[in-house]
Amino acid sequence: MSDMPKSGNTAALPRVSKGKRPQYFADPATDKLLSMVVTLMSELSVTRDRLDSVERLLAHHGVLDQSEVEGYRPDAEAAAAREQRRAAATARIFRILDNELNETLGPDAPRTYEELAREFAADPSERR
Amino acid sequence: MPAPAPHAMLPEVAHDEMAAQDFVATLRAHLASRVAPGVARIYEHRALPRFRAEHQRDPADRHEVRRLMSTDGYYQFWSALQRRSQEMMWESVIEPVERRHGELVERARRLAGETGCGSLRLDETLEIPRYHTAVDIHLQPGGYHSDFRADDVAAGAIYDTALPIYLGGALGARNDALGQILVGYLRARWPDIRPRRILDMGCAIGNCTLPWAEAFPDAEVHGIDVGAPVLRYAHARASALGMPVHFSQQNAEATDFADGSFDLVVSHIMLHETSAKALPRILAESHRLLAPGGLMLHLEIPRGDTPFEQFMFDWETYNNNETFAGYMTGLDLPALACRAGFQTEYCRIERGGMDMETGQKNYGDHEFTFPILVGEKPQAVSASARA
Ligand SMILES: C[S@@+](CC[C@H](N)C(=O)[O-])C[C@H]1O[C@@H](n2cnc3c(N)ncnc32)[C@H](O)[C@@H]1O
Numbered sequence: 196m197s198d199m200p201k202s203g204n205t206a207a208l209p210r211v212s213k214g215k216r217p218q219y220f221a222d223p224a225t226d227k228l229l230s231m232v233v234t235l236m237s238e239l240s241v242t243r244d245r246l247d248s249v250e251r252l253l254a255h256h257g258v259l260d261q262s263e264v265e266g267y268r269p270d271a272e273a274a275a276a277r278e279q280r281r282a283a284a285t286a287r288i289f290r291i292l293d294n295e296l297n298e299t300l301g302p303d304a305p306r307t308y309e310e311l312a313r314e315f316a317a318d319p320s321e322r323r
Numbered sequence: 324m325p326a327p328a329p330h331a332m333l334p335e336v337a338h339d340e341m342a343a344q345d346f347v348a349t350l351r352a353h354l355a356s357r358v359a360p361g362v363a364r365i366y367e368h369r370a371l372p373r374f375r376a377e378h379q380r381d382p383a384d385r386h387e388v389r390r391l392m393s394t395d396g397y398y399q400f401w402s403a404l405q406r407r408s409q410e411m412m413w414e415s416v417i418e419p420v421e422r423r424h425g426e427l428v429e430r431a432r433r434l435a436g437e438t439g440c441g442s443l444r445l446d447e448t449l450e451i452p453r454y455h456t457a458v459d460i461h462l463q464p465g466g467y468h469s470d471f472r473a474d475d476v477a478a479g480a481i482y483d484t485a486l487p488i489y490l491g492g493a494l495g496a497r498n499d500a501l502g503q504i505l506v507g508y509l510r511a512r513w514p515d516i517r518p519r520r521i522l523d524m525g526c527a528i529g530n531c532t533l534p535w536a537e538a539f540p541d542a543e544v545h546g547i548d549v550g551a552p553v554l555r556y557a558h559a560r561a562s563a564l565g566m567p568v569h570f571s572q573q574n575a576e577a578t579d580f581a582d583g584s585f586d587l588v589v590s591h592i593m594l595h596e597t598s599a600k601a602l603p604r605i606l607a608e609s610h611r612l613l614a615p616g617g618l619m620l621h622l623e624i625p626r627g628d629t630p631f632e633q634f635m636f637d638w639e640t641y642n643n644n645e646t647f648a649g650y651m652t653g654l655d656l657p658a659l660a661c662r663a664g665f666q667t668e669y670c671r672i673e674r675g676g677m678d679m680e681t682g683q684k685n686y687g688d689h690e691f692t693f694p695i696l697v698g699e700k701p702q703a704v705s706a707s708a709r710a
Contacts, residue, residue, distance in 0.1 A: 207471075226403060315647045
């Protein structure tokens with residue numbers, strides 16, 4: 196994921212789409228929290244898949260038994276890599292907050308679906 | 324979900340990137356097969372009785388259904404989760420593309436240069452229609468048209484990797500099922516047709532253009548789109564697959580092709596991403612481009628039959644930046660085609676479909692066939708351009 200080194204002079208690609216994000220619940224905080232929960236589900240799912248891969252490979256190669264994992268402590272390099280991964284995951288989970296900034300501060304503050312639907316559905320003969 | 328068939332332009336996906344994409348696919352399949360059908364039941368058993376008690380009638384249209392449902396707690400959760408799944412779909416495919424961005428651009432340059440299959444013609448001066456720049460259609464950040472570096476192909480790579488997640492693999496390993504449906508329809512209905520020149524409008528990455536080149540290897544096949552990065556990707560992708568297609572950056576409302584220069588003008592799910600002003604112009608342009616005896620086939624997304632179905636398909640209009648799609652609901656496309664130059668007895672709507680599971684349909688378990696706007700341009704006198 197984003198914690199991996201990037202190849203060459205790669206420009207960052209935007210993650211947030213242009214346009215107003217609808218509000219689904221009476222309290223906008225609920226929208227944000229739900230978004231975070233689903234993203235957390237993803238993080239957990241990815242981690243479980245990875246762990247599953249590792250455990251199956253280790254068992255396949257007869258490398259290790261479970262007790263070794265319990266006793267492991269990361270060295271400085273491993274700790275730094277973990278920190279980077281945790282920070283990236285945290286940023287992903289809270290990305291929903293970027294939307295609010297975007298909508299409040301963006302150069303062309305997005306317009307509502309209703310406005311746009313009206314604009315694009317306007318009778319062409321009237322727009323001549 | 325069938326694994327996408329590998330080709331040289333598909334970005335390699337690392338272990339955790341794949342796991343993140345797999346999660347979004349699982350989430351969407353769950354929402355489509357387990358939660359969206361619940362919205363229909365909630366409507367029937369909770370919302371509709373409430374509406375009837377209050378108004379002594381049923382909701383008249385999709386807008387009344389939407390106003391009714393938007394206060395329903397179950398619907399709110401489905402809708403909010405569906406929105407989040409769409410955002411996460413893009414996030415999960417952008418990640419690997421960003422990491423290999425430079426490499427993908429290089430690969431596209433090399434493929435386009437080396438194999439020299441077909442051609443690519445870009446137009447830096449082309450004005451991107453406002454219906455693409457106002458908001459990012461279906462939430463793809465940057466849409467089909469934004470370049471994030473020189474000779475960019477990111478939008479194409481992102482679209483190619485997202486499609487299998489979007490419809491749960493229903494579009495097939497090459498993302499070309501809609502092209503196959505339309506080719507199949509043509510073959511069944513006009514078994515003897517031998518088009519010499521074919522135009523695919525709104526071709527994006529050429530996923531549905533290639534079935535036409537495959538079906539008619541002797542024909543000259545063109546694909547146009549307004550987006551440069553998707554076209555660069557399309558050209559490299561077609562080259563990698565050894566398919567000679569001529570891609571050019573043009574607005575389907577007004578192209579630079581000569582009158583009567585195509586025997587077949589087709590599109591796949593393009594019309595609903597335009598506008599009320601652009602749509603008649605695209606149909607008129609289709610008519611202008613057809614040779615006598617030629618055929619226009621525009622395949623579209625279904626929009627539902629009942630007000631409730633229409634409300635569900637309409638979810639994308641109000642939640643997925645498909646701001647024009649709702650306008651297509653119940654629209655008389657053949658009538659529009661007639662006003663654009665086709666003759667009444669030569670245009671109609673037909674339907675094409677494929678087998679889909681509930682988990683692939685996104686908006687519940689109703690019928691999912693694709694309307695096809697058919698327009699024939701009759702032979703002038705006798706010549707047999709289509710024989
Ligand atoms: C939903 S995509 C479909 C892409 C492809 N045909 C497929 O079946 O997957 C719609 C495409 O139509 C293009 N498009 C929309 N309006 C257009 C126009 N006026 N002229 C040319 N292309 C257009 C968009 O840029 C986009 O690539």
